[in-house]
Amino acid sequence: MSEFFSNYGFELLQKTWEHFYISAIALLIGVVIAVPLGMLLARTNKLGNWILTVAGVLQTIPTLAVLALMIPLFGIGKIPAIIALSMYILLPILNNTIIGVRNTDPNAKEAALSMGMTRLQLMSQVELPLASPLILSGIRLASVYVISWATIASYIGAGGLGDFIFNGLNLYDPVMIIVGTVAVTVLALLTDKILGLVERYAVPKGINISR
């Protein structure tokens, strides 16, 4: 074991970092697209539901297949992997954003509009903060997904901890597989914990009191 770490220790750190930033970039892109999109879709009835359904269907396509489909479009490497991963996590974030915004107190919104908020002010000053608990939990869920799926992205040359696992499979080296798997799990758990803390502090205080 210690021999493994002396041989592969540096590579482990490097792959972990790679894994982390692929996931983080994919998550960031997903959030930047899904949250505003979800807020817009929330006010439409049919379109919102339709998009959710389509996104739900897309979600059932195996990750590996999506990654494979990326190759003819974007080639191999980190970029196609990040694109595929961010598409993948659109759904949980979109879903929670739409539901969160739709569930915000209609009376608060009615009062805010009646007092002269513009649509944009309503979205940014009322809907977003009120929906923030659900949106944040969607993001947290997506972060765990994205970290586990990023493992598979190594298949199309994205790097990351998946490399350990795939190499281990090729070389019949169980230690490599186990180390890779544990590292992914630890990364996912840590991220989840950290985002849990973020959630606690980012949700507006007045909303916490009501719960």
Place this chain on the structure above:
Amino acid sequence: MLSIKNLTKIYGGKNKAVDDISLDIEQGEFIAFIGTSGSGKTTALRMINRMIEPTSGSIEIDGKDVMQMNPVELRRSIGYVIQQIGLLPHLTIKENIVLVPKLLKWSEERKDKKARELINLVDLPESYLDRYPNELSGGQQQRIGVIRALAAEQDIILMDEPFGALDPITRDTLQDLVKVLQKKLGKTFIFVTHDMDEAIKLADRIAILSNGQLIQFDTPDEILRNPANQFVRDFIGENRLIQDRPNMRTVEDAMIKPISVTADKSLSEVISIMRERRVDTIFVTRNDGTLLGYLDIEDINEGYRKGKDLVDIMHRDLFKIQIHDKLQDSVRTILKRNLRNIPVVDENNILLGLITRSNLVDIVYDSIWGETPAGVDEA
């Protein structure tokens, strides 16, 4: 001034939620919109701040057509209070109060001052400014709802059943509060309610709506006195028409038959009549019924022992009221002068009846609690 002309809102091509309503509201008036559920009160109210766009008709504020104004700016210039309160839970009370001033980009200092001034107006401690809505009771929250509508110094305040969800005591307190605020600030209030008592208590004028149409628009007194039609009568409720009896009943309705003697009777005759009728006061008239004065039981005792005549001992100066006077006035005279009773005369000073303290008490009780329950009545 707010001028509404031929205002109509049609939903789905045929359902007339508001049907050709016209009314003029003066600056500083307190107007109540009242009507059954679905009569179009909310729709009418929300067309004023363009939360709903009219199908036809016009609304002018001080001569300016609201349809020509920017709806967002219009709404910022009109206060709005809803039944469900609608405070923003993620903002502190202070942030809630100065929501519109913030939209209008007031300075921090000015917002701060305004929030303090307003929270004092509704008797809540300034420390509440840093709390969140969920830390306040429903009644306290609605106080904030009310002052939030005043924060940007709006001249017109719209309220849609603001106190409908509150318990009766809180509601009563808030009604008083709103009335005082309205008087003090001289703003125009338009208030939607289901509750006739609330409308009578608060409004300068009441607009009665039914099926989107304006049935009657008048002062509470006038509506109670002269309901426009059977619908209004039913809506007010016979009960309330009866309750309002002290205002409307004349002295004639309320008076009882007085016990009187003519001036030529002897004191012993008077005593036997008083004993028989069990009264302590007796009125003295001429033969034609003209009221001369009264005697009470102590006077008679003394006079009898001294062997005097009736005309020597009777009191000639007395309070009296006219038969066509309002009952309220006799109540006032009796209470103010601390009289046991007061005789009723016509224009020729002919004695016609008597109002006593005890039958006034009955009337006052009636007006407070409605008709006396049958059982008590007969007892």
